[in-house]
Amino acid sequence: MEVVIVPDAKAGGELIAEAMAALVRRKSDALLGVATGSTPLPIYEALAAKVRAGEVDASRARICQLDEYVGLPVGHPESYRSVVLREVVAPLGLDESAFMGPDGSAADVQGACEAYDRALAEAGGVDLQLLGIGTDGHIGFNEPCSSLASRTRIKTLTEQTRVDNARFFDGDIEQVPHHVITQGIGTILEARHLVLLATGEGKADAVAATVEGPVASVVPASALQLHPHATVIVDEAAASKLKLADYFRHTFANKPGWQGL
Numbered sequence: 012m013e014v015v016i017v018p019d020a021k022a023g024g025e026l027i028a029e030a031m032a033a034l035v036r037r038k039s040d041a042l043l044g045v046a047t048g049s050t051p052l053p054i055y056e057a058l059a060a061k062v063r064a065g066e067v068d069a070s071r072a073r074i075c076q077l078d079e080y081v082g083l084p085v086g087h088p089e090s091y092r093s094v095v096l097r098e099v100v101a102p103l104g105l106d107e108s109a110f111m112g113p114d115g116s117a118a119d120v121q122g123a124c125e126a127y128d129r130a131l132a133e134a135g136g137v138d139l140q141l142l143g144i145g146t147d148g149h150i151g152f153n154e155p156c157s158s159l160a161s162r163t164r165i166k167t168l169t170e171q172t173r174v175d176n177a178r179f180f181d182g183d184i185e186q187v188p189h190h191v192i193t194q195g196i197g198t199i200l201e202a203r204h205l206v207l208l209a210t211g212e213g214k215a216d217a218v219a220a221t222v223e224g225p226v227a228s229v230v231p232a233s234a235l236q237l238h239p240h241a242t243v244i245v246d247e248a249a250a251s252k253l254k255l256a257d258y259f260r261h262t263f264a265n266k267p268g269w270q271g272l
């Protein structure tokens with residue numbers, strides 16, 4: 012696992028956007044797995060800016076989603092499908108046909124989960140999967156004690172996650188669904204490159220447990236330690252509880268430029 016400490020969220024967004032742009036320059040139809048929440052927004056802004064500036068042609072890129080609420084009406088502005096179409100697909104100048112996601116309104120939720128895992132495999136697998144992290148260490152919506160081998164499936168949110176996400180629903184926790192579909196941890200680990208961005212002091216404990224704690228399902232993000240190409244990018248506040256912070260700084264400062272992320 013590589014840990015990169017950046018001064019702030021904007022620098023993290025720029026670094027990751029450049030890694031995504033470099034991937035798309037190498038593989039124009041790359042399948043980019045995106046995450047929701049507030050943290051990755053600087054990545055999407057930086058990548059869209061590169062597209063507008065002609066630094067990368069993303070017209071053949073494909074976008075896929077990590078997770079989704081179950082039971083929101085189709086087209087609800089806070090369904091993750093709507094969020095990804097609005098925050099990622101449209102700003103990159105892509106059409107909805109470039110987008111894949113699980114169907115949170117399906118009558119057969121389990122069938123929709125299995126169909127999504129199949130669709131990801133048929134699309135050739137995810138090239139780069141962006142991840143955020145919940146305050147309890149969740150990735151996607153894999154709450155603590157999710158199986159490290161799990162596939163895309165339905166999960167029940169913890170109260171803490173519903174409280175954290177109520178801000179997207181007018182601060183009203185009653186509007187936050189209890190159930191979600193999420194790529195499983197086993198599914199996520201199949202992506203070729205995992206890139207987790209965490210910013211702010213509120214993520215410091217989860218980041219320390221992820222990077223320096225044992226691999227344990229009680230901290231779902233710790234599964235990144237099992238992946239051969241995982242990059243964790245944190246700002247100073249999110250890095251504040253890392254014992255090896257100086258080592259991570261030293262390693263990145265001395266990294267050969269050609270290596271990329």
Ligand SMILES: N[C@@H]1[C@@H](O)[C@H](O)[C@@H](COP(=O)(O)O)O[C@@H]1O
Pocket residue numbers: 046047048049050051077078142143144145146149150151152172176
């Ligand atoms: N399902 C999403 C996660 O993918 C995201 O990482 C997390 C943190 O969100 P934020 O970045 O807003 O803190 O929120 C939600 O639970």
